[in-house]
Amino acid sequence: MTSLPQETDVVISGAGPVGLTLANLLGQSAIGVVVLEKNKRPFDIPRAITLDDEGCRTIQATGLHKKFLPSTIPGKGARYYGEDGSPFAEVGPGPIEFGFPRRTHFFQPKLDQILANGLKRFQQANVFYNCKLIDFSEIDNGVEIEVCTPGNKSHSLFCKYLIGTDGAKSDIRQKLNIKMIGETYPEDWxxxxxxxxxxxxxxxxxxxxxxxxxxxIPAPNKGRRYEYRIQPEEEAQKLLEFQNIRERLSSTRTINPEDIVRSTVYTFEAKIAEKWRVGKILLAGDAAHLTPPFAGQGLNSGLRDAHNLAWKLAIILKGEASEKLLDTYELERREPAKAMIELAMAMGDIVMPKKEQDIEFRNKLVEWLDRFPAARDYIVSMKFKPSPHYKKGAFVDLHHQQFSGSLVGQMLPQLAVKQLNSPEQQLDNFLGNDFALIIQDKHLIENATKVSKSFFYKTQIKTIFIGQPPFKSSDYVTNLVPIADSLLKKLRAHRDQIILIRPDRYVAASFSGENQKGALAKFKEILNTRGK
Incomplete structure (x- = not known):
């Protein structure tokens, strides 16, 4: 059994999906990671139940998706029922843009287990249960941590960065005196x-x-989750008694005591931490933001945090970027996390309007929308959900010299591709977990090869040519044939440019062969590596 070390690169407090995902991503980059979990063992009850396409793509980046996906259920959409119990709107599963269904239903203990076991792939990454972070203090070159280990023994641990993924009641956030801004829903569920x-x-x-x-909400293994609002006159704990659960679900199903996997009372919150970083200590997931469940975005926002933060920590710890790059973590993630909170609140207003006039407005809106299917589908399909698009951060010329249809600042669509005479695969399988270049014009191959060799890494980054094969794949360029679909159209907007892809699948820059030196200089300036 591995013992708790005295020193590591990154300590993550909290072994939920966000912390374990971050640890796996760092492990792939050969970063030393210790995950501390105060509970004696992994949770064996479900909490989060839905991943979106971006969340599944992040799990894919850990290399564990093939172990995870067989245990899940692809969502087939949503249906909304009115006062009389008849459906007034229905949403299909929607198109696949990032390689996965827009909704995937899963059993969280299974995901936690897969992620925890995934750390066994890395000699320098481990999770330690029944180990509670007691105290910490930042020093010049890192963070000194005091850990309470099994048997109430104290252990000192030094790390270069401390990440709090320790949930809504984050001890790390509270010790840093960081306030949560927002509201708590007056009704429990x-x-x-x-x-x-x-x-x-x-x-x-x-x-x-x-x-x-x-x-x-559907769940794997012939399961289902039911969530219902508690009325002001009701006692929450009494509603958890079996006879009351049976009564509440009687219109839906007959239930026996052994059919109940978990029952609990939950208070929905819509809050965001006033800041996500103090020096070498950062917050992610529920420690940084709390999202009501109506849009299924709580865990998904946390996984976006993990993917955004992982590559930045990795290149900083490898000496390939300045610590100043960490300023872009909250800069990029704060507004999207806030937007997802607002989306969930908007969906909550449809499901559970609080005031009588709001109920009447909702009902009249539903009746009116029924006459305008396009408008109805726009709302119930959550087409107003913010697209994965950063408006500021580690990108080149994000607000200048960009054209209509530019992907800079956006998540790269995940095309279906294949190598010559090989089966179809997803694009990310070839991108790897580092920076990568994509080109679509064979005349840019030489330029892209120069860029890949002159990047800030000691090793050459991958170059992907997407198009009909002008040559065989080599050690320098991988030739992929696109499977014809609508996603290719988005990529074709950059057909005469080199596209620089970040490890979290966002487009960092696009540039022509003539402008490559200037674009690279700007990106190196963002990473603060000029002169290295």
Whole structure:
């Protein structure tokens, strides 16, 4: 059994999906990682239940998606029911843009187990349960940490960076005196996770009732989650008694005590930390932002934090970028996290309007939208969900010299591709977990090769040519043939440019062969590596 070291590169406090994902991503970059979890063992009850396409793509980046996906259920959309119990709107699964369905339902203990076991791939990355972070203090070159280990023994641990992924009640955030800004919903909700459910339809169902709104969400292994609002006159704990759960679900299913996997009372919060970083200590996931569940974005926002932060920590620790790059973490992630909180609150207003006039407005809106299917689908399909697009941060000329259709600042679509005479695969399988270049014009091959060799790394970064093969793939350039689909059109907007892809799959820059030196100089300036 591995013992807790005295020194490592990064300590992550909290072994939930966000912390474990961050640890796996850092492990792939040969960064030393210690994950501390105060609980004696991994959680064996479900908490988060839905990943979106971006979240699944982050799991893909850990290299563990093939172990994870067989245990999941691809979501087939959502259905909304009115006061009379009849559906007033339905949403299909939607197009696949980033390689995965827009909704994937999963069992969180399974994901936690896969991520924790994934760390065994790396000699320098480990998770330690029953180890609680007691105190910490930042010094010149890192953070000194005091850990309470099994048997109430004290252990001193030094790291270069400390990351708090320790949840909504984050000890690290509280010790840093960082306030959470936002609101707590006045009503609590009961959450009941069930097994042996007769409803196997992989559709999320929203019952927008005046008296008791509730939600029904598919889960793996013939399971389902039910969430319903507690009325002001009701006692929360009494609603967790079996006879009350049975009564509440009687219109939906017959339930036995052994069918209840978990039942709990949950308070929904919409809050964001006033700051996410103090020196060498950073917050991610629920420690940094709390999202109501109505849009299924809480964990997904945390996974975006992990992917954004991992590559920045990795190149800083390898000496390939300045610590100043960490300023772009909150700069990039804060507004999207806030936007997802606002999206969830907007969806909550549809499902559970609080005031009588809001209920009447919702009902009239539904009736009106029924006459305008395009407008109805726009709302219920959450097409107003912010696209994965950063408006500021580690990008070149994000607000200057960009053309309509530019992907700079946006997440790269994940095309279906294949090598000559090989099976179809996803693009990310070839990009790897480092920076990469994409070109679509064979005349740019020489320029791209020079860029890949003159990048700030000691080793050459990958170059991907997407197009019909002018040559065989080499050690320098991988030739991929695109499978014809609509996603290729987005990429074709850069057909005469070199595209620089960040490790988190965002487009950092695009430039012509003539402008490559200037673009690279600007990006190196962003990383603060000029002169290295």
């Amino acid at each position: 009961v959450i009941v996770d069930t097994s042996n459910d007769p409803d196997h339809e992989p559709v999320s169902k929203f019952y927008c009732r005046r008296d008791r709104p509730y939600v029904s």
